[in-house]
Amino acid sequence: MSLINPSNRSKGPHKGFSKRTENNRIYAHPLPLVLFTPPDPSPLQRALGLVGISSTQVLNPHCEGVFDAATRSVWVDKHGGAMVLWQRGFFGKGDLSRSEPSWLARQINARKMAGKGLTSEEVTAKRRAERKQFKLDRARAMAAAAAEAEVAFAEGRVVSPGYAPDGTRIIPSAATWKPSLSTAAEQAPPTPDDAPEEGEEGDGEEEPLEDLEHLQLTLQEAFFLLWNLDCLTVLSPDTHEPLTLPQIWDTFQNAHHPPHLSALPPAPSPSPSPLPSIPPSPSPAPALRRFDNPFLVNYVVYHHYRSLGWVVKNGIKFCVDYLLYKRGPVFHHAEFAIVVCPVYEDPADQASSPFELQNATPFTWSWLSTINRVNSQVQKTLILTYITIPAHSRLSPDVLSSPACFAHYSVREVVLRRFIPTRMRD
Structure with missing residues (x-):
């Protein structure tokens, strides 16, 4: 039983009405369900529509990605369904973007003279540039006001600090400061070198841009998509042939092996289990069968919160393991920050483990604060x-031959709130 439930949380701040309406349309159908309406319905389908029977079909999209051992991730290109995975559940992130794969849109905006339709990365860069310019203007105004106050003190005059003789404010405030025209011109998207100047005719059409960005899925996201939703096929990086589920099961665990573990013992043969298991199949490399494999530990947390309806994203920006979004990053800010704390049922397993799991040992109070x-x-x-x-x-190593081992893990949650005396006096 989870301590948090996305249905009983209050709604966060909304963006503009038009933007919110557009987001509701784009991100309306999460995986695995995608509604498809035939572009040219037949006469029978049109007749059924008149009596209230829709011709819309429910489809399960299937995407393809290539496993990358160096980054411990699965890469999905545009043709493999990158935008489908992002728009149907916010899976993965663009390798050239902050979150949404928007590299191509940013390059197109850079070619436009007006610079309209900025992406989230460009809006953030513009806001940071304006904030930096505001601090410079404020520091310059404060220095000028201090110099004026010293001169007035030497002459015996009385002046109001930060105000001109006519009563206007010299030191700008964040509420009233506006960027100057020169600052706005510096923040405008750059014009490509090959773009013709004003009044000069171009030699021809611009070369079309090639989308170089890929959607990068973590191993936890990729396994959730292929095992639970059946929406992803993982290809081998060498042969580009689809990997079977047993091969993926071993490959994702091998990705976290320490470098010194080059020679591994052969994997044990699976035994009958009361839970559904994977049929035996040759594996590309034998896996190190341990319950504390980082892939298994992190996937248990990811699966736990995804199954409760949360959108789970990486939380390294806020020094945590995961962030939980109610609907997705385009709708609300993350409401919860998750720190994964592995606990060994048998302390002897931790002493003999080749993996160094974070937060497996007691952390300091200063770190927690x-x-x-x-x-x-x-x-x-x-x-x-x-x-x-x-x-x-307590368990046989044969349990680790399939995802049936997830039934033996348990999840507990402790919610922490920072005590602020000025806000919590009651």
């Missing part, structure tokens, strides 16, 4: 998610 303060400042609730790792002495 720092993480809690960082997330409290951005209005996120910190949650310590404890994952109990089953003991090897």
